Amino acid sequence: MPDQHIVTAYDAELRRLGGQIAEMGGLAETLVADSVAALSRNDLELAQRVITHDKRLDQMQRTVEEEAILLIAKRQPMATDLREVISFMRIANDLERVGDLAKNIAKRVIAIDSPIAHKQFLVGVQHLVEIALEQLANVLNAYSNREDGLARAVRDRDTDIDALYTSLFRELLTYMMEDPRNIGQCTHLLFSAKNIERIGDHATNIAETVHYAITGEMWEGDRPKADTTSVESLPVPG
C-alpha cells in the first residue's frame, strides 16, 4: 500500500509542524509575560533572558518555513491540506513577530534601568498585556481545536485592546506634561504600550489565519479598529 504509506508519512509531517507551532506559541506567550514582568519589577536579568530566548523563536520560524515549503514541493498538497501548510507558515511568522515585540519591551527595561517612578504609570500597561495574553491564549486554542467561533471572538475583541491603548497613550502624555522628569520613563512606556497593542494585532492576524485554515476564506471587510491615537488630536498641555 504505497499510497497509504505516503499519506501516513505526510500526516506525520503535518503533525510535527503543528507541534512546532504549539511550542512557538507557548514560548511567545512566555516572552510577552516575562517582558512586562521585567518592566514592572525593573528585573534586568529577566529582560536579558527574554532577548536571548527570542533568538530561539526566530530560529523556529525559519525551520517551520523551510519544512513547510519542502512539504509543499515534495507532496504537492491540494485544497484543505495546502491551506493547512500555508497556515503553519503564516502563524509561525506572526509568532516570530510577537517575540520581536516582547524583545523590544525587554530592551526598554534595560534602557530605563531604574524602578518606574510612579506605580500608576504601570497600571494601564499591565492591564493591556493581560488582555493581549488572553487574546494570544484564545487564538492558539482556537487553532488547536479548530474553533472558528473562538477565532472570531478574538478578532472582535481587538477593539478592546485598541481602546485601552488609546486611553493609556493619553494618560502617559498627561504625566509627561505634568512633569518633564516623567518624559524619559513615560516615552519608553509609550513605546512598550504600542508594542503590546501590536501583539494584539498579531493575535488578530492569527485569528484570520485560523478562519482561513478552517473555511478557506478570508473575512469580508476591514477588521474593527479602535486605536485612534494616530487619528485623534492629543490632550492639551497643562
Next chain:
Amino acid sequence: MPDQHIVTAYDAELRRLGGQIAEMGGLAETLVADSVAALSRNDLELAQRVITHDKRLDQMQRTVEEEAILLIAKRQPMATDLREVISFMRIANDLERVGDLAKNIAKRVIAIDSPIAHKQFLVGVQHLVEIALEQLANVLNAYSNREDGLARAVRDRDTDIDALYTSLFRELLTYMMEDPRNIGQCTHLLFSAKNIERIGDHATNIAETVHYAITGEMWEGDRPKADTTSVESLPVPG
C-alpha cells in the same frame, strides 16, 4: 517538446512574479516618500492617499504569496528555482510591511492635524527618510540585477539609519523637556521616526533575502546594530 513547453511556462510565471515584486517595490517607495512629504507640509489629502494606496500593496502581497505557493505545488521547483520563489514571498512580505509603516506615518499626519510648530523638529526626520529611501532603492536594484555586493552594502549601512535615529530620539526628547507644548507633536514625530527606522530594517531583511537568493546561504552572525535608544539612558530633563 512538452518539457521545453513546461519550462517556458514556468519561466514566464517566474518573470511575472518578478514583475509584481518590482511594481510592489515602486509603490512602497512612493508611499514612504509621500508619507513624509505629507508630514512636512501638513498635507492631509496626500496622507489620506497613502492610507488608501497601502491597501493595494496588501492585496498585491496576498496575490504574490498565493501565486508563489501554487507555483511550488504545481512545478515542484528544486534548489535555485525554489530559492527564487521563496525570495519572492519574503520580499513581498517585507514590502507590504514597509507600506504599513508608511501608512502609520500618514495616520500621524492626520493626528497632528496642524503645521509642525518648529521647522527644526523635521530636519532629522527628513534626513532619516532620505537614507531609508536610498536603502530601499539600492536593495531593489540589488535584487533586479542580482548584485550580492550591493546587498551587503545595504546591510552594512543600516547602522547609519540606526545611529541617526538614536540621535533624533534624544533631540526630540530634549524639545519635549524644554517646553511641554512640544510633547504632542514630538511624540508623533518620535513614532514616525521609529517607523522610518523600521523601514530601514526591512531594507536590510530584503538584502538578506537577495543574498540568500543568489548564494543559497544566510549571512553569518548578528547584523550590525546601532539603534541604542532602547538600551541607553535618556537625556536628563532640563
